Amino acid sequence: MTDVLPRPFAVDHPDVLQLDVAALDARPGAVLLARSPFYPGGGGQLPDxxxxxxNGFVRDVVGFEPTADGLWHLIGDDAIPDGTIELHVDPAFRQRMCEQHTVAHLVNSAVYTLFDGALLTGVRMTDSDEFSxxxxxxxxxxxQPRAVEDAVNAAIADDRPVRAFDMPYDDAQATAGLFRAKSVAPPRQADGLIRIVDIDGLDRQACGGTHLVSTVQARRVRVLKVDNKGRQNRRFRIGLGSD
Structure with missing residues (x-):
């Protein structure tokens, strides 16, 4: 049976960008930590x-290996980290991922409403001001793209709080609209719960990523283009910070 992976610390503490923790284990080029401010990636969101x-050494984190015991942090050489590990997340990149993920929910909400419950088939966040x-x-x-754009920008201007809570997985599955992806969903946690992200009065769905604390923290958006990606797939290309 596949181990249920623990929920990343960053999901519940997106404001914590620096942490000192003890190494659980290490090997050349990697260290295992029980707690980390780094988000390892998933659901279309890029890793931090x-x-x-x-001990005076500093290395870039170049990847992650989630396990049931903790998160392996990969570095770019064969050094073996030990002792107390100081972790520093790039704040600008984290902010970009939180913004894109929150805006993706707003786009999802607008499309779900305007297109009679159309389901999500994929999200591709990037390190630029455009994603899809x-x-x-x-x-x-x-x-219709302009209608989606207008709905998203109205939600941003409304300054709607973004919160998260846990609920029983089976109850979430039985509640219409909480699972918006066509073929995948955040996994059931070891305690039988699932995390739900709620954009106040507008959108509520299962999600395992990091977010802004309010929609007003996001920049205005434009729907730059809608691409045909198959008979039943449409890709909305979103630009952030557009006038």
Whole structure:
């Protein structure tokens, strides 16, 4: 049976970007930590960037290996970290991921509403001001991307709080609209719960990523283009900070 992986610390503490922790284990080029401010990636969100330091040495974190015991942090050489490990997450990159993930939920909410419950088929966050969100849609009329754009920008201007809570996984599955992806969903946690992200009065769905604390922290968006990616797939290309 596959081990249920613990929920990343960063999901519940996105404001913690620096932490000192003891190494649980190490090997050349990697160290295992029970707690880490780094988000290892998932659900279309890119892994955090940053550094680890120990005994005067500093290395970039270049990857992660989640396990049931903790999170392996990979570095770019054969050094063996030991003792107390100082962890520093790149704040600008974390902010970008939180912004894109929150805006992706707003796009998802607008499309779900305007297209009669259309399901998500993929999210591709990036290290730029553009990213994409895919949906199970046969067609998009010329005026509909602007309607999505207007709905998202209205939600940003509304300054809606973004919160998260846990609920029983089976209850979430039985509640319409909490699972928005066509083929994947955040996994059941070891305690039988699942995390739900709630954008006040607008959107509520299962999610395992990091987010802003309010929609107003996001920049205005534009729907730059809608691409056909198959008979039933439409890719909404989103630009952040657009006038």
């Amino acid at each position: 960037r940053g550094t680890i330091a120990w 969100v895919d949906f199970d849609l046969p067609k998009v009329a010329p005026e």
